[in-house]
Amino acid sequence: MAVARAIDEAQIWEWLESVPDPEIPVISVVDLGVVRDVRVKDDTVEVTITPTYSGCPAMAVIALDIETALAQSGVQAVRLTTRIAPPWTTDWLSDKGRAQLERYGIAPPQAAGGPKRCPQCHSTATERISQFGSTPCKALWRCTDCLEPFDYFKCI
Amino acid sequence: MTPLLEFLLRQGDNTLVLGHRMSEWCGIAPALEEDIALTNTALDLIGQTQLWLAYAAEVEDAGRSANDLAFLRDPYDFRNLLMLEAPNADFGRTLMRQFLFDAFQVPWLTALSGSSDPRIAEIAAKSVKEALYHLDRSSGTVIALGDGTEESQSRMQAALDYLWPYTGEMFADDATDAAMADTGIAPMPSAMQSAWQVKTEEVLAKACLTRPDSSFAQSGGRTGRRHTEHLGHMLATMQTLQRSYPGAVW
Numbered sequence: 001m002a003v004a005r006a007i008d009e010a011q012i013w014e015w016l017e018s019v020p021d022p023e024i025p026v027i028s029v030v031d032l033g034v035v036r037d038v039r040v041k042d043d044t045v046e047v048t049i050t051p052t053y054s055g056c057p058a059m060a061v062i063a064l065d066i067e068t069a070l071a072q073s074g075v076q077a078v079r080l081t082t083r084i085a086p087p088w089t090t091d092w093l094s095d096k097g098r099a100q101l102e103r104y105g106i107a108p109p110q111a112a113g114g115p116k117r118c119p120q121c122h123s124t125a126t127e128r129i130s131q132f133g134s135t136p137c138k139a140l141w142r143c144t145d146c147l148e149p150f151d152y153f154k155c156i
Numbered sequence: 157m158t159p160l161l162e163f164l165l166r167q168g169d170n171t172l173v174l175g176h177r178m179s180e181w182c183g184i185a186p187a188l189e190e191d192i193a194l195t196n197t198a199l200d201l202i203g204q205t206q207l208w209l210a211y212a213a214e215v216e217d218a219g220r221s222a223n224d225l226a227f228l229r230d231p232y233d234f235r236n237l238l239m240l241e242a243p244n245a246d247f248g249r250t251l252m253r254q255f256l257f258d259a260f261q262v263p264w265l266t267a268l269s270g271s272s273d274p275r276i277a278e279i280a281a282k283s284v285k286e287a288l289y290h291l292d293r294s295s296g297t298v299i300a301l302g303d304g305t306e307e308s309q310s311r312m313q314a315a316l317d318y319l320w321p322y323t324g325e326m327f328a329d330d331a332t333d334a335a336m337a338d339t340g341i342a343p344m345p346s347a348m349q350s351a352w353q354v355k356t357e358e359v360l361a362k363a364c365l366t367r368p369d370s371s372f373a374q375s376g377g378r379t380g381r382r383h384t385e386h387l388g389h390m391l392a393t394m395q396t397l398q399r400s401y402p403g404a405v406w
Contacts, residue, residue, distance in 0.1 A: 054203025054286060055196075084207065085278035087285060130189035131293045132196040140189065156285050 007075060012038045012045055019069045022061040023135050026104040029062055033092025036083055044077040045070060050088045053136035053156075090155050101153055107141065109155035118143035119150050128152075159335035160273075161215050162235065163342065165225070166332075166378050167279075168208030169236035172226055173387070174257060175201030176394050177244055186247055193293065197254070200286040207279045227398035231387045238377035239322035241387040248301055248308065249315035255298045255359065256319060258291035260326045263351040272340035295359045302363025313365050324373020326352070 016038070019029045029035050029049075037048035047066055051059045063080050070078050090109040093101075098108035107115030107126075117124050123145035130140040131154075138151045178198035185191035209222035220228075234241075240257065244250045265287055268280035301308040327349045336342040360367055376382035397404060 051203075053200060054207065054282060055199030055201070056203070057199070084282050085274075087278075087282040130193060131289070132189070132193040134192070136196050136199055154289070156289070 007040050007043075007045060009038050009040055012040070012047075012070070012075075015069055015073045016047070016066065019062075019065050022058045022065065024101070024104070024106065026100045027093075027097045029066065031094040031097030031100065033088065033090075033094070033097075034062060035066075044079055045075050046079045046081065048081050048083050050083050050086075052088050056136045058135070088156075090153065093153075105150055106138065107150060107152040109153045111155060113155055115141055115150075115152045118146060118148065120148045121146040158215070159332045160341070161212055162332045163336050164208055164212035164215060164276075165235040168205050168212055168222075168225070169234045170240055170257075171201040171208065171283075172205040173234070173236040173390070174240040174254075175199075175205060176390060177240065178250070178254075180244055181250065190247070194250070197290055197293075200290070204279070204283045204286070207282070211275055211279065223398075227395045231383050231391055232380055234383065234387060234391075235378050235380050236387075237322070237325050238374050238384055239319060239325065241377065241384060241390060242319070242322070243386055245318075246311060246315070248311040249318060251294055251297045251301065252312060252315035253319055254290065255294035256323055256356070257326075258287060258294050259355040259359070260348060260352050261287040262291050262355075263348045264345070267343045267348070271342060276341060291355075295355075298359055298365075299363045302360070302365045309364060312363065316360070316365055317368055320368040321370065321372050322374050324371065325375050325377060328373065328375055328378075330379060 013030065013035075016035055017028050017030045021027050021029060021032050021034075024032075032052070034049050034052065035047060036050050037046075039046045047070075049059075049063065049066070066080065067078050093109065101108045102119045105119050107117070107119045110116050114128065115126055118126055121143060123143055125144045126141050127144055128139065129142050129149060132138075133140045133151050137154055137156075139154050140149060141152045142149045175198045178194050178201065181191060181194040182198070183191065185194050205226065206222055209225045213220050213222050213225055237257075239253060242249075242253070262284065265280045265284035269277050269284060271277040271280065298312065302312040303309070304312075327346045329344045329346050333342070333344050337344050357367065377384075
């Protein structure tokens with residue numbers, strides 16, 4: 001199916017907003033800061049993505065999900081490019097993304113290097129269990145008030 | 157082989173070989189948290205390998221991919237440091253090696269992020285963020301185990317004594333390094349030695365460990381002149397699928 005009207009970049013961004021991170025589905029690849037640039041050249045949509053951690057296995061799935069989502073919206077030609085500089089940083093997480101992470105039970109990254117508060121009970125009494133967690137981007141912490149362990153999105 | 161290709165293989169083979177060694181802990185580490193930490197470190201290292209070897213393959217321009225370089229080369233084609241191919245042995249030696257390497261990688265990659273080769277600068281700038289995190293953890297673990305029980309202390313000291321003669325290879329400059337330094341691509345590895353020593357001495361002191369006196373240095377890994385017997389055994393496991401089913405893909 002050909003796209004009837006000229007594809008507009010704002011529209012592409014909107015579509016990408018609905019592509020979830022495969023491992024943290026409450027946050028979109030746009031709010032994660034992985035999508036760096038969108039350009040439309042003739043009928044081709046060029047999407048530039050910056051990988052999070054070098055070894056993050058989700059990156060291949062993210063690329064595939066972006067292509068699939070755009071194809072389902074009627075975009076026929078998509079060109080994905082990977083850009084590693086400047087390197088991805090948690091500073092690129094949107095405020096919306098940070099709030100979504102916390103609601104989901106993942107403490108958002110803080111420049112101080114540890115979570116601001118427990119995402120469950122909001123107590124600031126927390127301790128680190130392990131510097132690594134269930135995905136490359138997370139560490140494992142615990143609340144010493146409600147005693148719940150929780151994921152902390154590492155600051156990088 | 158051009159000096160640039162040789163240089164890139166050294167970077168990629170270091171992270172590949174250490175990444176594979178770390179992945180050998182998957183499922184058998186002493187605690188779940190450690191298992192996850194070791195395998196996440198392995199993932200970072202193998203991810204960095206993809207960046208280095210992809211560039212090496214482009215520079216070589218012989219129709220080989222990063223995967224071909226990783227899975228279809230023989231031991232004598234590898235350019236990794238001998239220390240990294242040594243078997244994991246126990247948890248203590250694994251962590252001590254990670255620390256000794258991380259303490260080199262952090263200043264090294266920091267310097268490489270100012271490389272005159274923009275591609276190398278990009279890869280280094282990305283990798284150093286992960287290396288800093290690895291160093292934070294490996295130095296913390298070395299201190300905790302060194303300044304721990306009698307058993308953990310003696311095993312960390314044994315690990316240090318075993319690995320020490322391999323550390324000198326990190327700083328042994330050769331003609332490839334000179335070619336890189338002349339073109340502003342990379343500093344001489346020997347220029348990293350003082351930063352490494354400062355970090356190492358700080359951590360070993362906190363860990364109540366004694367730095368061995370010897371300055372004898374093993375060599376032959378990063379030049380490919382002579383690897384230890386361990387690399388061939390490791391590659392036999394790592395490469396078996398590609399060797400048995402050439403061209404197999406996911």
